[in-house]
Amino acid sequence: MNNMTAKISGASVMGVPEKVRYKSPTARGRLPALIIFLPPALLLFTLFVILPMGEAAWYSFYRWNGYGTPTEFVGIRNFEVLFNNAAFSTALINNGLIIVVSLLLQVPLAIWLAVMLGKKIRGVVAFRLIFFLPYVLADVAAGLIWRFVYDGDYGLFAAIAGFLGVATPYVLADRDLAIYAVLAVVIWKYFGFHMMLFIAGLQSIDKSVMEAAEIDGATGWQKFRYVTLPLLGSTVRLSVFFAIIGSLQLFDLIMPLTGGGPSNSTQTMVTFLYTYGVTRMQVGLGSAVGVVLFVICVTIAFGYKRIFMRND
Amino acid sequence: MTDTSSTVRVSTATRLYVYVSLSLVAAIVLVPLVTTALGGFKTLGDLRLNPFGLPSEWVWSNYVDILFGERYWRQMMNSLIIACVTVFLTLVVSSMAAFCFAHIRFFGSNQLLNYFLIGLMFPAATAILPLFIRIRDLGLLDSYWGVILPQVAFGLGMSILLFRNYFRNLPEELFQAAFVDGCGYIRFFWYISLPLSRPIVATVGIVTFVSSWNSYILPLIMLNTESKYPWPLGIMVYRGEFGTDWQLVLAFITLTILPTIIVFFLAQKHIIAGLTAGAVKS
Numbered sequence: 001m002n003n004m005t006a007k008i009s010g011a012s013v014m015g016v017p018e019k020v021r022y023k024s025p026t027a028r029g030r031l032p033a034l035i036i037f038l039p040p041a042l043l044l045f046t047l048f049v050i051l052p053m054g055e056a057a058w059y060s061f062y063r064w065n066g067y068g069t070p071t072e073f074v075g076i077r078n079f080e081v082l083f084n085n086a087a088f089s090t091a092l093i094n095n096g097l098i099i100v101v102s103l104l105l106q107v108p109l110a111i112w113l114a115v116m117l118g119k120k121i122r123g124v125v126a127f128r129l130i131f132f133l134p135y136v137l138a139d140v141a142a143g144l145i146w147r148f149v150y151d152g153d154y155g156l157f158a159a160i161a162g163f164l165g166v167a168t169p170y171v172l173a174d175r176d177l178a179i180y181a182v183l184a185v186v187i188w189k190y191f192g193f194h195m196m197l198f199i200a201g202l203q204s205i206d207k208s209v210m211e212a213a214e215i216d217g218a219t220g221w222q223k224f225r226y227v228t229l230p231l232l233g234s235t236v237r238l239s240v241f242f243a244i245i246g247s248l249q250l251f252d253l254i255m256p257l258t259g260g261g262p263s264n265s266t267q268t269m270v271t272f273l274y275t276y277g278v279t280r281m282q283v284g285l286g287s288a289v290g291v292v293l294f295v296i297c298v299t300i301a302f303g304y305k306r307i308f309m310r311n312d
Numbered sequence: 313m314t315d316t317s318s319t320v321r322v323s324t325a326t327r328l329y330v331y332v333s334l335s336l337v338a339a340i341v342l343v344p345l346v347t348t349a350l351g352g353f354k355t356l357g358d359l360r361l362n363p364f365g366l367p368s369e370w371v372w373s374n375y376v377d378i379l380f381g382e383r384y385w386r387q388m389m390n391s392l393i394i395a396c397v398t399v400f401l402t403l404v405v406s407s408m409a410a411f412c413f414a415h416i417r418f419f420g421s422n423q424l425l426n427y428f429l430i431g432l433m434f435p436a437a438t439a440i441l442p443l444f445i446r447i448r449d450l451g452l453l454d455s456y457w458g459v460i461l462p463q464v465a466f467g468l469g470m471s472i473l474l475f476r477n478y479f480r481n482l483p484e485e486l487f488q489a490a491f492v493d494g495c496g497y498i499r500f501f502w503y504i505s506l507p508l509s510r511p512i513v514a515t516v517g518i519v520t521f522v523s524s525w526n527s528y529i530l531p532l533i534m535l536n537t538e539s540k541y542p543w544p545l546g547i548m549v550y551r552g553e554f555g556t557d558w559q560l561v562l563a564f565i566t567l568t569i570l571p572t573i574i575v576f577f578l579a580q581k582h583i584i585a586g587l588t589a590g591a592v593k594s
Contacts, residue, residue: 113334133573136587154363159364252526
């Protein structure tokens with residue numbers, strides 16, 4: 001993992017700028033290799049990734065229940081419905097909230113832990129393992145576990161409230177609190193992954209820089225503030241990038257916790273797509289959500305890399 | 313890393329501060345997991361009075377009933393089949409395509425590679441409705457293939473990229489030597505590229521397996537017979553059925569995540585490296 005950050009710049013998400021290396025012309029079997037090796041990938045990818053995406057764009061202009069062929073053209077009506085829908089606005093706000101919380105809480109937490117785990121103290125390696133554990137668990141399992149934790153009758157929150165002698169909170173049933181409860185689980189589940197990014201980022205910092213700072217008499221905090229932090233810039237941007245991507249596809253964790261409720265207060269774009277598009281078989285509306293999601297994803301993939309990660 | 317570089321010994325105060333802070337965070341991570349596992353050993357009444365502590369009386373029947381029932385094993389088996397086939401197909405299909413992009417220059421090769429990389433930009437959820445309709449029209453609804461094929465397809469972008477970069481970094485001399493000896497591309501791929509690519513096969517394999525093992529939205533939409541459900545779907549059905557019998561639900565959750573936890577601790581180095589490198593390099 002030491003050379004991880006070095007490789008980030010090599011392959012970008014979007015493009016492959018380097019030229020394919022020209023191989024020895026004496027090699028035999030160029031055409032058979034192409035004919036055997038390429039079509040399976042091409043077929044699968046076109047059939048199950050590109051065509052469905054194109055179809056989503058097409059269906060989004062129709063009102064359709066998914067049977068026969070779409071005939072009822074409604075223009076941009078689906079998009080109008082979408083942007084006038086209060087639940088969809090909540091979903092967009094929630095997706096944004098997850099990104100903000102990641103930036104304000106998850107990144108500092110991950111850096112703090114990564115710095116501590118970098119110290120030469122016995123036993124810290126075990127902590128690294130524990131912190132990464134939630135990340136490998138399935139979102140559904142994590143969601144159900146936290147549903148138990150938050151449960152007002154049998155869960156840990158009930159016991160804590162009982163111990164403190166206050167009224168039992170039903171956080172997941174509270175319209176104002178539920179989203180924060182979900183955010184806490186998101187951080188619980190993903191901070192270990194971000195911490196790993198920062199551990200790798202810290203390892204790639206040149207030791208001589210730190211030694212120079214020490215010779216100049218920098219204190220621990222000064223070393224962190226003026227040497228470590230600026231050199232972690234690219235890792236911060238990477239970490240936020242993953243948080244954005246993760247936020248945009250958040251679904252598995254929400255379903256067992258709240259299913260998007262109560263009264264749509266914890267919807268995300270994908271749970272909205274599922275609730276209103278899939279379960280009601282409103283193909284047009286669901287596809288319109290897909291198109292919005294696609295446009296946001298592509299804009300971020302190109303824009304974020306171009307604006308924030310151009311030097312990385 | 314602030315202090316690793318220095319030869320100065322870490323002071324006792326720092327040490328104490330680090331241990332206390334790390335333990336606190338570890339407690340937040342572990343308490344939900346441990347109380348879940350312990351909850352499976354309690355009666356519902358015990359759970360209500362005492363969700364944190366050890367069971368006042370160890371009830372083994374919650375776990376035993378699940379382990380001797382057919383349901384748990386069937387779900388594990390379904391997940392295993394889907395994940396293994398997904399991994400196998402992903403490795404075969406993406407390594408072959410990546411080999412072409414790494415070593416053969418052909419008309420439009422860069423454009424074609426960029427075409428595959430579009431797949432990195434959006435999640436499967438984006439196109440889930442048209443995907444459902446396509447799978448239905450192909451007659452693959454409610455079959456493992458209806459889950460496997462889209463999973464493979466959506467993993468191709470990243471896998472092809474990882475394989476291609478790895479193949480390109482293999483030493484050039486291998487090629488020259490092989491080609492002088494009259495070796496063609498296909499044999500070169502089979503006898504030289506693949507055997508030398510174990511690390512990247514492991515990375516792609518781990519990332520693909522974990523995401524398939526944990527996947528929820530695709531099976532949720534493509535499968536509707538309960539006997540075919542992989543465990544993330546099965547566990548939701550179980551929870552729906554047993555509602556507030558939390559002790560049973562907790563036992564079931566514990567047993568379903570147990571394989572993940574065991575494998576994680578056995579192969580932690582590979583898994584952590586694979587999952588972070590897989591994400592970062594793509």
